[in-house]
Amino acid sequence: MIRWEWIASNVDQLADATLDHVVLTAVAVGVGFVISFGLSVLIYRNRRLAGPITGTAGVLYTIPSLALFAFLVPFTGLSFLSAQIGLVSYTLLILVRNIVAGLDGVPADVREAADGMGYGRARRFLAVELPLALPLIVAGLRVATVTTIGLVMVAAVIGQGGLGQVMVRGFNFRNDTAVYTGAVLIVALAVVADLLLAGVGRLVTPWSRPRSR
């Protein structure tokens, strides 16, 4: 049964946990994106790197999260860094795949026209290919973000779980209200983040909106 008075008296703690959750997610996705973007540019410039890079990211992705966090503790401790190493490595596969797919999806005729009109290589990448890859990049960010919000909960095992902590404590003290509240907030966080990113995606890709004629 839900004890509403528990929620009322723990609002501050819940707010802190939510903020932690958001920060853990944002940092993980942010760092993951920067690394993935770099890797994708390498692949874009040298196709032969695609296999090794996505292969490695794929292997990282298949490691069970609990096991990974437990494995990291002897090296980096029960720290923010341990949590981030795990979380970031899970975003890589999703993000690299989507960024590469987005860049690959740029129509050949658009590339040819850009070359033919005298775009340099870097300029073509930044001004033509990257904007056109945005819809898929944003889609990748959405999946990565939602996935990470879920994984942050698991990082509670090394004391870094945000709302996951609330749930773990709930389990330990048989406090159902804490468990449910944590779960609901995590789901709400995921939904809000997804909608937010979808909105940003629409905003930065006005051309791909349904035609208004």
Place this chain on the structure above:
Amino acid sequence: MPDAPSRAATVEFRHVTKRYDAGGGGKRALGAVNDLSLSVPAGKICVLVGPSGCGKTTSLKMVNRLIEPTSGQILIDGVDAATREVTELRRGIGYVIQQVGLFPHQTIAQNVATVPRLLGWPGPRQRERAEELLATVGLEPARYRDRFPAQLSGGERQRVGVARALAADPPIMLMDEPFGAVDPIVRERLQNEFLRLQEELAKTILFVTHDIDEAIKMGDLVAVLQVGGTLAQFGRPDEILASPASEFVARFVGADRGLKRLSLSRVSSLELRPAVTARLGEDAATARRRIVGEPIPWVLLVDADNRPIGWVSGMDVGARGPVTESMAIPMSPLLNRRTTLKDALSMLLGADVQVGIVVDRTGAVVGLLSVDMIAERMRDTAGEAQYAGAATELVRDAEDRTDDDDADGAVAPVNEAVEA
């Protein structure tokens, strides 16, 4: 400065060869070019035409160095293209491709202003130029500038592609099957509009097509290429139609060369018949007097700017009162001086009329053109040319006909059997 007169450049291919390693097999790779030498004077349209794999697109792309030749030189205004900085070279060459390649994420105006942007023109001047060019290619700037390419039809996109290629007023344009992806009606209109545009622009244009009719229509010069990338013939369209240099060229231009030659003469080459006109609101009696003694008892009703409104029968013109619009019946097809005789003929036949109205750029009446006049031109030129390889062609025609007969013959008994 923006108002500098548009300048055209010469383009010269000197022993240009492009080899592709055909991975083992002795077969020559498609798209190779073999020792191509030709020279395009400034301000002319040179069409590269040939079957697929003949190297025409390769030749085109070697001009803006999207493909680098294996050997030989391409001189633009006497300067070897290979010695120029590649992006700078390309920004000075208009480039139009079949799939257009508009940037989907940019508005139409931004797309048109691509090269000016690359050249670092100030923003307001880019916008001004984009709007000017949209108007030039017949797209109302206010309506189109803020749309995205996905919101345009194929024909509209193709116009934007041409506008974009013209944006920085390049002396040379490369056009790779620019009207290949639109339906025949739109293609025809785009071709005609482009020719009209070229009259003012006078760019040096290299134009690739696989369609011999398009080559004849668009080209001041036509280069026929054959597979393997060798130049089979280079000359004016009428030369190529009148005397194909080889069996290959004769076959490529087709058996209806005579009719095709009509597409090389334009309305301007004929002496037009003067039109008897009456201005809207003019006194009927005056108008009536003008028809007296004319072979055609019709008067062409025109507005204050001499633009045609319709035909009025001499019988409908009253003895008094003004000539009004209600007396007019719908018009004959409108032609202009650039319309080819082939198009004119088919327009007249299509509209089932004997006479077409020729108008100038403002739409004002210049004169009349009749089917008879075209027929006379055909008689004048018929038999003037002795076609090389004509004998083999006759034989082939005969064979074709036999084949057709056979096909008909094969079908007929089946039908009979079914009916029985």
